[in-house]
Structure formats: structure tokens, C-alpha cells
Amino acid sequence: MLSGSPIGVFDSGIGGLTVFRSIVEQLPGYDYLYLGDNGRAPYGNRSFNTIHKYTWECVQWMFKQGCPLVILACNTASAKALRTIQQQDLPKDNADKRVLGVIRPTAEVIGDYTKTKQIGVLGTKGTVQSGSYLLEIEHFSPDLKVYQQACPLWVPLIENGEYNKPGADYYVKLYLDQLMNQSSDIDTxxxxxxxxxxxxxxxKAHLPGHINVVAQGDIVATSLVDYLQRHLEMEQRLTKNGNRQFYTTIDDTPDFDRHASLFFADNVKSEYVDVREGC
Structure with missing residues (x-):
């Protein structure tokens, strides 16, 4: 386990590594602990109660490893668990800890990317059904028209290492067509x-060239930089030795390591953990 007070980054699997890489690029000096709940992925089709239970177990485990700040680098967890964690769980026993998500920072800036004021949102079934993006984008950019499309087979393709194979193209095009059929004026x-x-x-290969495809990594990382600048009481608690440690809830750690090593120059060596112990 890491000593000190690392920033925790959590995802249901390997997807959060796309955000983690951007965070490390913008804040390289900090200590980090990454946890992927691969053993229970995907989260997208699970109920609110189950996603909250799983997410809170993982967050509590990260708190026990010394993380005073945890980033939910998972849209489904941010949509279905973050509010309950912030408003009900943290005040009980962890009032000095903070848990942040990825939806609000993204909603704050997504309006900057569109000219037609029409955007499409691709997400898991859970994220789409929660309506979180509709609510948050309405709050920050009420002039935008938002169309949503659930892509329930994308996460399983990615978690099983099929995302870069020809067979994935069928499912990519399937959901993109369903989204674009909702409006021909979507430009983001x-x-x-x-x-x-x-x-x-x-x-991108299945879309017209004028359509912006926006990923969240840099957006979330920039938002975290701003958060730490505004909350020096938290920033000063975090240790800064440039250490990174990876954990997964699946016992096939070499499989996780192969995926994680795509994002970082060094070979990743993760450890298996059971986050349910003691929760």
C-alpha cells in the first residue's frame, strides 16, 4: 500500500484510466491510487442501489488506504452514487474527506464545443436513464438541445479487449446511427x-468530419487543477512524491496490467484487493 495521502481515482474497470492519464499529465507530482472494480464491471445496467453499494465500498476502501480525496472517474457511478455519497455517507463518518465526479465538470464546458447548440451524449444505460447530463447541461447551458443514446455493449467490448478489432465496428456504427437519426444538426x-x-x-471513422467528439479526460483534469487551487486545505493534505499504485478487484491482474500499460510508459503492476472486507 502507498504511504502518505494519495489522490484516489476510481472506475468500474479500465475506462477511468483515460481520465487518470490526463490527471497525471496535468498534476504529475502528486501521489495516486487507482482502483478498478473490474470484478463487478460493467456498472451500466445495474440498479441505483447496487451501484451506490459498490461505489461506496470502493470509496471506503480508498479512504482506508489514506486517500482524503477520491475522483469517481466513472459516469455511471457519478450519475447514480455521487449525490448520495456526498449528501448522506460522507457527513456520517468522513466529513473531512471529499468525493468528486465527472459529470458536473463536463457539463460546465460542453457548450463551448458546439456551434449548432445541439449535442449528442453517448453513455451507459445507467447514465442515460439517470438524466444527470440533461439536468446538469440545462443548468449551465439552457440554450443547448441534448440528445442521448445508450450504448450497452461498448463497455463489455472494451473490458474484454475487443475494442480495437473489426467486430467492434458494427456496434459502434449501430449506436452512432441511432443517435444521429435523432437530429441531423448535432455537431458535438x-x-x-x-x-x-x-x-x-x-x-470518428463513422462520423462526418465536422462533428466534434469530446472525451472527458482533459476536462476532468483541468477541473481538478482548479479545485485544488481553490481548496488549499485539501491540496496541502496530499502527498507529492510522484508515486502511482494500481489495484483491481479481479484476480486476473495481468489482464488489467496489459490494458493499463497502454496508458503509461512504464509497465503497470497492479494488485488484487477485495474491497468488501471490513465494509
């Missing part, structure tokens, strides 16, 4: 799942 598509950037090349 938000990848509202941190797994989806792994499909970004295929997504």
Missing part, C-alpha cells in the same frame, strides 16, 4: 463514459 458528441475514448478512432 460527448463520450459520457470514460471507457469510450478507447473507441474514439472507430467513432
Amino acid at each position: 458528441i460527448l463520450l459520457a463514459c470514460t471507457h469510450y475514448p478507447l473507441l474514439q478512432d472507430k467513432i
Whole structure:
């Protein structure tokens, strides 16, 4: 386990690594702990109660490893668990800890990417059904028209290493067509799942060149930089030795390591954990 007070980054699987890489690029000096709940992925089709239970177990485990700040680098967890964690769970026993999500930072800036004021949101079934993006984007950019499309097979393709194979093209085109059929004026598509950037090349190949495809990594990282500048009491608690540690809830750690090593120059060596112990 890491010593000190690292920033925790959590995802249901490997998708959060797309955000984690951007965070490390913008804030390289900090200590980090990444946890992928691969053993229970995907989260997208699960109920609110189950997603909250799983997410809170993982967050509590990261708190026990010394993380005073945890980033939910998972749209489904941010949509279905973050509010309950912030408003009910943290005040009980962890009032000095903070948990942040990826939806609000993205909603704050997505309006800057569109000229037609019509955007598409691609997400898991859970994220789409929650309506979180509709509510948050309405709050920050009420002039935008938002169209949503659930892509329930994309995360399983990615978690099983099929995202860069020809067979994935069928399912990429299937959901893109369903989204674009809702409006021909969509000029910006938000990848509202941190797994989806792994499909970004295929997504762009099936879209007209004028459509912006927006991933969340840099947006979330920039928002975290701003957060730490505004909350020095938290920033000063974090240790800064440039350490990174990876954990997964699936016992096939070499498979996780192969995926994670795509994002970082060094070979990743993760450890298996059971986050349910003691929760």
C-alpha cells in the first residue's frame, strides 16, 4: 500500500484510466491510487442501489488506504452514487474527506464545443436513464438541445479487449446511427463514459468530419487543477512524491496490467484487493 495521502481515482474497470492519464499529465507530482472494480464491471445496467453499494465500498476502501480525496472517474457511478455519497455517507463518518465526479465538470464546458447548440451524449444505460447530463447541461447551458443514446455493449467490448478489432465496428456504427437519426444538426458528441475514448478512432471513422467528439479526460483534469487551487486545505493534505499504485478487484491482474500499460510508459503492476472486507 502507498504511504502518505494519495489522490484516489476510481472506475468500474479500465475506462477511468483515460481520465487518470490526463490527471497525471496535468498534476504529475502528486501521489495516486487507482482502483478498478473490474470484478463487478460493467456498472451500466445495474440498479441505483447496487451501484451506490459498490461505489461506496470502493470509496471506503480508498479512504482506508489514506486517500482524503477520491475522483469517481466513472459516469455511471457519478450519475447514480455521487449525490448520495456526498449528501448522506460522507457527513456520517468522513466529513473531512471529499468525493468528486465527472459529470458536473463536463457539463460546465460542453457548450463551448458546439456551434449548432445541439449535442449528442453517448453513455451507459445507467447514465442515460439517470438524466444527470440533461439536468446538469440545462443548468449551465439552457440554450443547448441534448440528445442521448445508450450504448450497452461498448463497455463489455472494451473490458474484454475487443475494442480495437473489426467486430467492434458494427456496434459502434449501430449506436452512432441511432443517435444521429435523432437530429441531423448535432455537431458535438460527448463520450459520457470514460471507457469510450478507447473507441474514439472507430467513432470518428463513422462520423462526418465536422462533428466534434469530446472525451472527458482533459476536462476532468483541468477541473481538478482548479479545485485544488481553490481548496488549499485539501491540496496541502496530499502527498507529492510522484508515486502511482494500481489495484483491481479481479484476480486476473495481468489482464488489467496489459490494458493499463497502454496508458503509461512504464509497465503497470497492479494488485488484487477485495474491497468488501471490513465494509
